[in-house]
Amino acid sequence: MPAGIDLEYPFAGRWLVQNSPADRVPSHGTGRFATSHAIDFVPTDAAGRTAPIRLASLVRPESPSLFPGFGRAILAPVAGTVVRTHDAEPDHDAFRGLPSIGYALTQVRRAAAGWPALAGNHVMIERDGVVVVLCHLAKASVTVRPGERVDVGEPVGRCGNSGNSTEPHLHIQAMTGIDAARATPVPLTFRGSLPRSGTIVVAD
Numbered sequence: 001m002p003a004g005i006d007l008e009y010p011f012a013g014r015w016l017v018q019n020s021p022a023d024r025v026p027s028h029g030t031g032r033f034a035t036s037h038a039i040d041f042v043p044t045d046a047a048g049r050t051a052p053i054r055l056a057s058l059v060r061p062e063s064p065s066l067f068p069g070f071g072r073a074i075l076a077p078v079a080g081t082v083v084r085t086h087d088a089e090p091d092h093d094a095f096r097g098l099p100s101i102g103y104a105l106t107q108v109r110r111a112a113a114g115w116p117a118l119a120g121n122h123v124m125i126e127r128d129g130v131v132v133v134l135c136h137l138a139k140a141s142v143t144v145r146p147g148e149r150v151d152v153g154e155p156v157g158r159c160g161n162s163g164n165s166t167e168p169h170l171h172i173q174a175m176t177g178i179d180a181a182r183a184t185p186v187p188l189t190f191r192g193s194l195p196r197s198g199t200i201v202v203a204d
Contacts, residue, residue, distance in 0.1 A: 002128075002129065002176070002186050003187070004187040004188060004189060005078070005132065005188050006189045006191070006192060007189070007190050008077045008078070009077065010075045010076065010077040010134060010156075011073065011074060011170065012073070012203050013043065013044075013072065013202070013203065014044045014046065014200055014201070015043050015044065015069070015170075016041065016043075016048065016198070017039065017196065018039075018042055018197055019038065020039050020040075020195060020196050020197045020199075021036070021038070021039060021194065022194040022197070023196055025037060027039060034184060034185040035180075036185040037173065038172065038173035038185075039171075039172055039188070040171050040172075042168075042169040043067070043068060043072050043170075045068040050068065050069075050167065051067040051068065062093060062096070063093065063094070064091050064092075064094050064160070064168050067094060067161075069159050070159060070160065070168040071138060071158045071159060072159045074158060074170060075152075075156065076154045076156050077125075078127050079151050079152050080127035081125065081127075081147065081149055082123065082146050082147065082148045082156075083126045083178055084122075084146055084178050085144060086119075086142075087138075087139060087140055087141055088139065088140075089163060090139055090162065091138055091139050091160045092161060092162070094166060094168065095166045095167070096167065114181065115181060118135075119135040119136070120136045120137065120160070120162025120165065121135075121160060121163070122135045122136075122163075123156045125150060126178075129176065130175070130176065130186050131175050132173075132174050132188075133171075133175070134170060134171075135171040136159070136161060136162055136163050136164075136165045136169060136170060137158060138159065138161075138162070139162060141158035142156065143155055143157060144156050144157075172188070
């Protein structure tokens with residue numbers, strides 16, 4: 001297994017770190033689908049907040065367009081070759097409060113459907129045998145295709161709410177191949193370090 005891969009942050013602006021492997025491994029509570037070292041970033045506004053929680057937020061699903069990062073540009077975190085893309089999945093509603101409980105109960109069904117059902121729209125970039133995956137992108141937002149070379153910072157899609165996602169965010173993982181069911185997870189860092197959950201990352 002590769003020792004790890006160092007990445008550039010694949011976005012600009014302010015993003016809240018969640019489910020960081022700096023806090024625990026496996027970071028998402030499972031080693032399935034090569035997610036042991038995966039990390040999530042939730043886009044925020046200038047004050048470091050996601051969408052305001054209203055009374056309605058606690059009792060019914062919300063449109064992802066209400067969240068400040070929905071549609072925000074996602075950039076290549078590494079130079080390499082695009083090896084797989086998918087952007088046909090719809091951006092579903094966001095779930096907070098009581099709706100999030102009901103949504104959580106359907107996660108078993110999504111996991112049974114396989115990794116693509118969890119990842120939603122995504123881009124995979126390969127460098128030196130390591131595949132970096134950017135997940136939960138917006139429908140029809142992917143701007144690269146398999147076989148293309150990309151440079152660090154090149155736009156590849158937009159932040160969405162597809163796949164296993166309760167609100168618009170970006171899930172990133174690295175692994176040894178394109179088949180998440182068989183690949184080995186690869187540890188990742190950003191600019192030489194790994195932020196902890198709850199940290200606000202500000203990227204240029």
